[in-house]
Amino acid sequence: MLCCGVKPWFDAFVGARGGGKDRDGKMGIRVSPSLVSRIPMTKKKFAELELSLLHLQQDVEIPETHLIIHPVIQRAVEQAQSSGVRPNISHIPPKLLNDSSFLNTLHGHTDL
Known part of the structure; x- marks a missing residue:
């Protein structure tokens, strides 16, 4: 046109x-x-x-996304679901929130 x-x-x-x-x-x-x-x-x-x-x-092929969920995050979500509440930061142990190794691992998963 x-x-x-x-x-x-x-x-x-x-x-x-x-x-x-x-x-x-x-x-x-x-x-x-x-x-x-x-x-x-x-x-x-x-x-x-x-x-x-x-x-x-034109057809654009979007690659399939593979999400990596850290076991601590998975447990926090499962704990929240079993309690019938929305997952939030309080479901993660406070000592891990200050652990640089844990935080770097989470950050590394988001960069993939």
Whole structure:
């Protein structure tokens, strides 16, 4: 639609108005210099839109995600579920929250 309708119509419209030059068009309309400077930008935006729409038509394969759940986190979630409450930080032993090894392991799992 864009490449077969709107873009050719725009090019014809600009051409009928003097090809983007500051002179009288067929209908006696004078093209202002500010509009002339916008014509190349508009053509560029048409090209960008056309490319974006082309990308949307292509199939993009998204790799399957493999989540690694730390055993302490898994136990905290199970404990919360058995209690009938939402999991929160209080279900994790306080000494682990200050353990840099534990925190680095969790951080490492998020970087995968």
